Amino acid sequence: MNWDALRLVRLSLPAKLLITLLLLTIGPGYLCGTANIYFKHQNADGEPGMTVDDLRAAFHGMTRTFQPEDKIIVNSQMLAEVRPGGGMREYLDRGGEPAVRGLITWLENAAKEEEFAQEGLAESGDPSAQAVIKAQCIECHHADGGDIEEIPYAATGTDDPEYKLVMVTAKPKITREPSGVQTVEIKPPSTARLVHVTHAHVMTVPVFTFVVGVLFLMTGLPQGVKLLLGPLPMLGVLLDISGWWIARYFESFIYVIGAAGGLHGATYALQILCILGSLWFGRRGEVH
Numbered sequence: 676m677n678w679d680a681l682r683l684v685r686l687s688l689p690a691k692l693l694i695t696l697l698l699l700t701i702g703p704g705y706l707c708g709t710a711n712i713y714f715k716h717q718n719a720d721g722e723p724g725m726t727v728d729d730l731r732a733a734f735h736g737m738t739r740t741f742q743p744e745d746k747i748i749v750n751s752q753m754l755a756e757v758r759p760g761g762g763m764r765e766y767l768d769r770g771g772e773p774a775v776r777g778l779i780t781w782l783e784n785a786a787k788e789e790e791f792a793q794e795g796l797a798e799s800g801d802p803s804a805q806a807v808i809k810a811q812c813i814e815c816h817h818a819d820g821g822d823i824e825e826i827p828y829a830a831t832g833t834d835d836p837e838y839k840l841v842m843v844t845a846k847p848k849i850t851r852e853p854s855g856v857q858t859v860e861i862k863p864p865s866t867a868r869l870v871h872v873t874h875a876h877v878m879t880v881p882v883f884t885f886v887v888g889v890l891f892l893m894t895g896l897p898q899g900v901k902l903l904l905g906p907l908p909m910l911g912v913l914l915d916i917s918g919w920w921i922a923r924y925f926e927s928f929i930y931v932i933g934a935a936g937g938l939h940g941a942t943y944a945l946q947i948l949c950i951l952g953s954l955w956f957g958r959r960g961e962v963h
């Protein structure tokens with residue numbers, strides 16, 4: 676296709692403004708997405724800070740040793756899900772340390788009804804278990820069409836969580852364990868969950884990558900540069916998403932995921948800069 680007729684620099688002023696505003700929205704929007712990945716996965720291996728182990732834990736699974744402090748261990752399905760390495764931990768982490776302490780302390784104290792709505796169980800100012808579940812969990816765990824309405828904690832996405840519903844998964848199982856080093860197995864997300872996440876990303880990321888890619892082809896850059904830089908962001912997306920699946924079976928693919936994210940971010944940002952430059956500072960007359 677001959678892009679010369681569509682060169683950015685020849686577009687009308689309204690079109691230039693529209694494209695500029697679009698890029699100013701999705702460029703930083705992409706940065707937020709990256710920051711979100713950081714906050715979501717940085718605790719995947721049970722330690723703060725983003726390392727290769729977080730990718731390993733999030734996409735392949737790993738074993739890790741922790742020192743348990745107590746001989747009596749209260750466990751429940753919910754505790755297993757919100758402890759480091761649990762499938763729901765990432766949602767709890769969104770609430771910050773007070774929320775983590777609030778919910779886990781309540782669960783470890785055997786999830787008593789009279790403490791359900793009580794604030795400050797561990798440290799004053801910590802939210803109650805009920806408030807934490809309301810803020811972090813019921814957007815999906817509610818009976819009225821939530822993502823996971825099979826395990827509801829409230830009637831709707833805005834109601835207060837109900838003790839009876841929460842206890843279905845928070846019911847304590849109390850066991851005595853010898854203290855000392857304990858090895859936990861951190862599992863990657865369930866296939867169902869990965870299908871869900873893949874679906875959500877496939878519907879959005881390639882679309883805005885494509886829009887930016889097409890605009891990039893409308894710059895006045897030489898064909899060789901377009902051929903080299905044009906497909907790279909989309910290649911990054913493809914490697915990234917397929918990496919999530921392949922890394923479940925082949926651990927070394929966690930490096931592909933990391934590299935693909937970097938490739939996408941860098942080339943995508945570069946394309947946006949080229950587009951903005953070409954829109955406002957491109958040379959009108961020349962045709963490549």
Ligand code: HEC
Binds near residue numbers: 816865868
């Ligand atoms: C973004 C949606 C979402 C949020 C937010 C969420 N969950 Fe879940 N939860 C799910 C889905 C989907 C499943 C079922 C599939 C799975 O295990 O990944 C699930 C499963 C569970 C299970 C059962 C696991 C099992 O093996 O049956 C528990 C317990 C749980 N969640 C607790 C929580 C808690 C506690 C919070 C808040 C800190 C929370 N969830 C926040 C979506 C969510």
